[in-house]
Amino acid sequence: MSRKASDNVEYTLRSLSNLMGEKRRRQADGSAGSGAAAGERSLIAAESCSSLNSAASGGELERAARRQFQQDETPGFVYVVSVFSALGGFLFGYDTGVVSGALLLLKRELNLDALWQELLVSSTVGAAALSALAGGVLNGLCGRRPCILLASGLFTAGSGVLAAARDKETLLAGRVVVGLGIGVASMTVPVYIAEVAPPHLRGRLVTINTLFITGGQFFASVVDGIFSYLAKDGWRYMLGLSAVPAVIQFLGFLFLPESPRWLIQKGQTQRARRILSQMRGNQAIDEEYDSIKNNIEEEEKEVGAAGPVICRMLTYPPTRRALIVGCGLQMFQQLSGINTVMYYSATILQMSGVEDDRLAIWLAALTAFINFIFTLVGVWLVERMGRRKLTLGSLTGTAVALIILASGFLLSAQVSPRITLNPTDPSHQNSTCTKYSYCNGCMLDPDCGLCYKLNKSSVVESSCIPVDKHSTMKAAWGRCSNESIFKKEDLFWAYNFCPTPYSWTALLGLILYLVFFAPGMGPMPWTVNSEIYPLWARSTGNACSSGVNWVFNVLVSLTFLHTAEYLTYYGAFFLYAGFAALGLVFIYGCLPETKGKKLEEIESLFENRLCTCGSAGAF
Numbered sequence: 147m148s149r150k151a152s153d154n155v156e157y158t159l160r161s162l163s164n165l166m167g168e169k170r171r172r173q174a175d176g177s178a179g180s181g182a183a184a185g186e187r188s189l190i191a192a193e194s195c196s197s198l199n200s201a202a203s204g205g206e207l208e209r210a211a212r213r214q215f216q217q218d219e220t221p222g223f224v225y226v227v228s229v230f231s232a233l234g235g236f237l238f239g240y241d242t243g244v245v246s247g248a249l250l251l252l253k254r255e256l257n258l259d260a261l262w263q264e265l266l267v268s269s270t271v272g273a274a275a276l277s278a279l280a281g282g283v284l285n286g287l288c289g290r291r292p293c294i295l296l297a298s299g300l301f302t303a304g305s306g307v308l309a310a311a312r313d314k315e316t317l318l319a320g321r322v323v324v325g326l327g328i329g330v331a332s333m334t335v336p337v338y339i340a341e342v343a344p345p346h347l348r349g350r351l352v353t354i355n356t357l358f359i360t361g362g363q364f365f366a367s368v369v370d371g372i373f374s375y376l377a378k379d380g381w382r383y384m385l386g387l388s389a390v391p392a393v394i395q396f397l398g399f400l401f402l403p404e405s406p407r408w409l410i411q412k413g414q415t416q417r418a419r420r421i422l423s424q425m426r427g428n429q430a431i432d433e434e435y436d437s438i439k440n441n442i443e444e445e446e447k448e449v450g451a452a453g454p455v456i457c458r459m460l461t462y463p464p465t466r467r468a469l470i471v472g473c474g475l476q477m478f479q480q481l482s483g484i485n486t487v488m489y490y491s492a493t494i495l496q497m498s499g500v501e502d503d504r505l506a507i508w509l510a511a512l513t514a515f516i517n518f519i520f521t522l523v524g525v526w527l528v529e530r531m532g533r534r535k536l537t538l539g540s541l542t543g544t545a546v547a548l549i550i551l552a553s554g555f556l557l558s559a560q561v562s563p564r565i566t567l568n569p570t571d572p573s574h575q576n577s578t579c580t581k582y583s584y585c586n587g588c589m590l591d592p593d594c595g596l597c598y599k600l601n602k603s604s605v606v607e608s609s610c611i612p613v614d615k616h617s618t619m620k621a622a623w624g625r626c627s628n629e630s631i632f633k634k635e636d637l638f639w640a641y642n643f644c645p646t647p648y649s650w651t652a653l654l655g656l657i658l659y660l661v662f663f664a665p666g667m668g669p670m671p672w673t674v675n676s677e678i679y680p681l682w683a684r685s686t687g688n689a690c691s692s693g694v695n696w697v698f699n700v701l702v703s704l705t706f707l708h709t710a711e712y713l714t715y716y717g718a719f720f721l722y723a724g725f726a727a728l729g730l731v732f733i734y735g736c737l738p739e740t741k742g743k744k745l746e747e748i749e750s751l752f753e754n755r756l757c758t759c760g761s762a763g764a765f
């Protein structure tokens with residue numbers, strides 16, 4: 147490096163170092179001092195290393211020093227606060243995921259019919275939809291911290307009730323209480339994290355919440371796997387275990403602070419300043435504090451403070467557009483069929499040749515694991531690619547994967563094996579099953595399954611038989627009604643699928659789906675919603691969009707089996723692919739890039755007409 151270049155570098159580093167010292171001096175709060183000193187120490191270390199590195203250019207060194215400077219500025223406290231809040235995401239994932247395994251045991255022990263099983267699953271999601279909507283008012287009035295405390299209290303109470311339940315009515319009550327907790331947590335946690343995070347880390351930290359959701363779903367499936375071996379009372383552990391993270395979160399939040407932005411809005415400026423400087427360590431907070439405060443005052447002048455927030459949001463064009471984008475993202479997330487793919491994964495994997503019965507539960511764990519790992523990729527990508535490119539890339543891949551998945555089902559339906567045997571029911575009961583001539587009709591009927599043999603890879607001696615009422619793993623009568631015998635005799639039982647040579651296409655589609663969906667379409671709707679509304683509209687905006695997410699979650703999961711019955715499985719997945727394609731057009735036109743922007747700057751991205759908002763992004 148020439149002498150002049152190295153002088154320049156040294157000068158830059160020194161001025162950065164001075165700047166940090168100056169900022170620290172200006173900072174009234176003493177607690178930030180130690181972090182600043184550490185920051186300065188490492189910067190000076192970076193300085194001496196840098197001047198020794200003669201190969202590197204001045205620009206690179208300057209960037210490295212800035213990076214170092216930035217890293218030192220974010221104290222660990224922000225991460226601690228984010229992880230404690232994201233426990234809410236973990237509980238959301240755990241409690242929505244654990245129920246499928248618990249039901250397998252519950253339906254035998256408490257003799258639950260299909261209606262009660264359906265009630266225990268959808269009551270939670272329905273309650274979540276209602277409480278997410280109500281959570282907006284609570285958030286605005288009481289703040290983020292009391293809402294997180296309330297959610298963890300509800301999770302604890304709900305799991306206690308579930309673990310101790312003696313009858314199905316108590317179980318239903320417990321599931322509703324847990325659902326109320328999920329709704330409040332799902333809308334509060336992303337907002338809270340976005341409000342405490344520094345702009346350059348905001349996307350990553352909020353996305354960690356979705357990582358915790360998928361982590362919770364994965365953990366739930368492992369717990370389901372382990373306790374499924376405990377036929378008596380296994381479900382009590384499955385449902386009760388979520389009390390542990392809930393209590394941890396509750397205790398943690400007794401000591402963690404309120405969002406500084408909410409405090410400024412409520413005029414509690416001294417407290418807000420103290421918390422903000424705790425969150426920013428060695429950084430001067432004056433600029434951020436002033437920008438939040440000015441923004442609140444300007445908003446009040448511009449929009450006025452009268453009338454319900456939702457009416458003000460709808461009549462003020464930038465917030466109306468943000469609301470449409472936020473709700474649209476959440477709607478398309480659910481319309482792309484994530485929860486039906488997760489729900490149907492065990493069958494898709496079985497279709498592809500996995501035959502062991504117990505394996506079904508572990509296969510669901512594998513799917514949840516892929517979802518979790520690829521959400522981690524999203525955490526890594528969000529600050530590199532930005533929200534817009536990541537969402538667009540993810541949804542494109544999701545749509546292609548859905549087409550592959552649907553084609554797998556289509557090909558399988560086209561070569562659906564013929565039914566060659568028509569045995570008569572020994573009890574002479576009338577059943578629709580024996581009327582089908584092809585496996586495809588038999589598999590779409592939830593009461594029937596296919597009993598068959600394999601000759602090389604072709605299906606022979608096949609019959610469509612009613613499924614056993616207590617286990618979908620065997621037939622109600624006939625050759626496939628005793629699992630240990632039919633396995634010895636080389637017979638196979640297919641429930642919900644047809645054995646065909648194209649099953650691997652569906653498996654490929656499933657894996658590709660999760661690989662593409664999890665890093666973008668999974669987390670981005672939550673992340674983007676946490677940042678696109680101005681402070682006065684943030685609670686209400688997130689309440690509405692989370693409500694939309696839960697409502698479409700119920701709609702899609704409840705209608706999936708009927709959709710599959712009317713449109714067949716490939717029809718259903720082609721339909722979701724169609725929704726994903728519509729979502730792509732919507733996101734391309736309407737989603738602006740919010741990466742690296744201060745929360746206070748984001749509103750301006752929605753000042754132009756809706757379908758031109760997207761062009762504010764760099765894509």
Ligand SMILES: O[C@H]1[C@H](O)[C@@H](O)[C@H](O)[C@@H](O)[C@H]1O
Nearest residue numbers: 356359360484485517668669
């Ligand atoms: O972002 C999450 C995540 O993708 C979950 O896996 C899914 O179950 C939820 O519905 C969704 O909101």
